[in-house]
Amino acid sequence: MKVKVWIKAVSVLGTMLFSVLSFAQTEPDSIAIAKNEFEEHFFEALKQKGIENYDKAIVEIEKCLVKEPNNPVLHHELGKNYLALKKYPEAQRAFQKAVDLNPKERWYWNGLYDVYYETKDYPNSIIVVQKLIEFDKEFQDDLVSLYMYTHQFEKALALIEEMERTSNISQMMETYKLQILSESQHNKPQKEQLEQAIVKYPKVEENYIQLIYLYTESNQEEKALEVAKKLEQNIPNSDWAQVSLFKFHLNNGDGAKAASAMQSVLNSTKIEQKIKHRILNEFLIFVNKTNTMDNELEKAVDVFEDQTEVNVAKEIGVFFLNKKKNDKAVHYFEKSLLKQKDDILVIELLLQCYTDTNQFDKVYKRAEDYLEMYPSQARLYFYAGLAQNQLKNYKKAVSILNSGIDFVVDDIDLEINFNIQLGEAYNGLGDQNKKYAYFNRAEQLLKQKK
Structure with a gap:
C-alpha cells in the first residue's frame, strides 16, 4: 500500500482573498472566504488544526457551516479534524457529505479512503479506490493490495496483468503475482484450454497473449513463437503480436526482423511509452553487442524525436560513451543538440568525446x-x-x-x-x-x- 502524504498550506497575501467556490481540483486548505465573520472562523479553524487543537477547529468549522451548510470544502475540513481525533464515524459522514456535494473533487474521495483504510474497512476502500483511479492511475497498486487483503486473487491477478501490459510494475506487484500463481487453485487457464479458445474465438487477442506468456514461462520458446505468428495472422493489426515477435527475433539473432517488428511497435498508438522504451533498450544492447543495425537504431531513435519527457538521443549517446564507442557517442550527442542546443551536459560530454579521440580542432x-x-x-x-x-x-x-x-x-x-x-x-x-x-x-x- 503506497504511503499517502498530502502537503497542506495556507497563504494569505495582504488583503487578497479567494472564494471557496473558485477551487476545483486543488487541496482546499489554501482558501480564504470573503466574509468577515465567516473568514475569521474559517482561518481560526485552520490555525487550530495547525497546532493540533482539533476540537477547537471543529467548533470553528461548525460556525461556518451555519452560514454555508452545503459548502463541500467545510465538510472536508471537518472530516480531516475528526480523522485526526480518530473519530471515524464522524469523519466518514463529513467526507461523504463533501463527496455528495462535489464528486469531482479528488481530495474528498481521498478523505473517505483514509477513513476506510485506517478502520480496515477494505470492501468500502475498494469502492473508493476504484473511483480514485479515475483521477490517478497509480492507485491501481492500492487496488491490487486491497484485492489481496480481501482474498480476491483472480481480480488482483487480472489487474496486475493489465498493468503489466502498459507499464513496468513495482516489486510489490511482482511479489503478489508470484504469490497468486504459486497457488494451484488460482492458476491461469491451462494451455490446452487457451488453444481451444483460440480455435473457437480466433479474434480474441487476450487468449493469445496469455498462451504466449505460459509458453514463455515454461521455456517453450518455439511454441510461444508459433502462437505469436498465429496472432499476427488472425489479427493482422495486433500491436501485441509485434511486441512478442520482436523478442523472439532478437533472441534468435535476426536483427532485420527484430527491427521491423520494433518499428511497428514504436509507431503504434496502442503501446505505452514505457514498453517502447524497453524495446528500444533491448535493441540498443543488440546493436552494441553485434556492431550491426546502426541505421535501424537511428530510425528508432527518430521516432522519439518529438518526445519531451526524455531526450532519447542523449541517453543513447551516454550509453555508447560508457561503452567507449566515442564515434557513436559523438553522433548521438550531435543529434541530441539539434533537439536541445543549450543542454550544457551534452555539450561537455561531446567535448570530452572529441578530446578522447584527439580531435582538438x-x-x-x-x-x-x-x-x-x-x-x-x-x-x-x-x-x-x-x-x-x-x-x-x-x-x-x-x-x-x-x-x-x-x-x-x-x-x-x-x-x-x-x-x-x-x-x-x-x-x-x-x-x-x-x-x-x-x-x-x-x-x-x-x-x-x-
Whole structure:
C-alpha cells in the first residue's frame, strides 16, 4: 500500500482573498472566504488544526457551516479534524457529505479512503479506490493490495496483468503475482484450454497473449513463437503480436526482423511509452553487442524525436560513451543538440568525446562557439585551453585558461586540471618558474583531496 502524504498550506497575501467556490481540483486548505465573520472562523479553524487543537477547529468549522451548510470544502475540513481525533464515524459522514456535494473533487474521495483504510474497512476502500483511479492511475497498486487483503486473487491477478501490459510494475506487484500463481487453485487457464479458445474465438487477442506468456514461462520458446505468428495472422493489426515477435527475433539473432517488428511497435498508438522504451533498450544492447543495425537504431531513435519527457538521443549517446564507442557517442550527442542546443551536459560530454579521440580542432571550435552561449561556464574554458595546448598555441592557451579559472567554484578536480593545463602551457612557452608554480599548485590541491 503506497504511503499517502498530502502537503497542506495556507497563504494569505495582504488583503487578497479567494472564494471557496473558485477551487476545483486543488487541496482546499489554501482558501480564504470573503466574509468577515465567516473568514475569521474559517482561518481560526485552520490555525487550530495547525497546532493540533482539533476540537477547537471543529467548533470553528461548525460556525461556518451555519452560514454555508452545503459548502463541500467545510465538510472536508471537518472530516480531516475528526480523522485526526480518530473519530471515524464522524469523519466518514463529513467526507461523504463533501463527496455528495462535489464528486469531482479528488481530495474528498481521498478523505473517505483514509477513513476506510485506517478502520480496515477494505470492501468500502475498494469502492473508493476504484473511483480514485479515475483521477490517478497509480492507485491501481492500492487496488491490487486491497484485492489481496480481501482474498480476491483472480481480480488482483487480472489487474496486475493489465498493468503489466502498459507499464513496468513495482516489486510489490511482482511479489503478489508470484504469490497468486504459486497457488494451484488460482492458476491461469491451462494451455490446452487457451488453444481451444483460440480455435473457437480466433479474434480474441487476450487468449493469445496469455498462451504466449505460459509458453514463455515454461521455456517453450518455439511454441510461444508459433502462437505469436498465429496472432499476427488472425489479427493482422495486433500491436501485441509485434511486441512478442520482436523478442523472439532478437533472441534468435535476426536483427532485420527484430527491427521491423520494433518499428511497428514504436509507431503504434496502442503501446505505452514505457514498453517502447524497453524495446528500444533491448535493441540498443543488440546493436552494441553485434556492431550491426546502426541505421535501424537511428530510425528508432527518430521516432522519439518529438518526445519531451526524455531526450532519447542523449541517453543513447551516454550509453555508447560508457561503452567507449566515442564515434557513436559523438553522433548521438550531435543529434541530441539539434533537439536541445543549450543542454550544457551534452555539450561537455561531446567535448570530452572529441578530446578522447584527439580531435582538438573540433574541441576548440565547439568550446569557443558555446562560450558565446555560456560565458561563465568554466569547463568550456578548460576544454578550449586544453585544445590550444595540444595544438601548441601555448600563449592562447594561457589567455583562455586564465580567463576561465576564475569561474571554477567548489570543484577541486576541475581546479587541479586547470592548473595542470596552465603548467603545460607555460612549459611550452619555456617559462619554467610558472610551469612549476602551477604544477605545485595542482599537487597541493591533490593532497587536499586526500
